[in-house]
Amino acid sequence: MSLFDDDRTQKKTVHDIGSDLSLLSVDELSARIDLLKAEIARLESEKAQKGASRSAAESLFR
Template sequence: MRDDETDRPKRPISHVIGESLDTLSVDEITQRIDVLQAEIERLAAAKSAKKDARDQASSIFKL
């Protein structure tokens, strides 16, 4: 006998800013926090890389 829950592909965890949190479990909220923290780290790294590239260009071209 098959278990329908294990046969279904899992949806990636995502979050829509401002959506209702009333129907989420504590575990689901924790997962979303983890996803959002990882995204914040990714954005911070991209920001830092762009700032470094801009600073290097400024030092070369005296912008």
């Protein structure tokens, strides 16, 4: 194990809603947009799964 292990030195991109964007570069803004698009896709997938579960439960009790 190296002192400069890649897993420890890589900075994880985090975005706080409403944070100041003026100091970010175009590449950093693009990275945040990609991060947020992935998060939206994850949320939509979870919503769809929960909707399907709810529909199945409602049809069972009709």
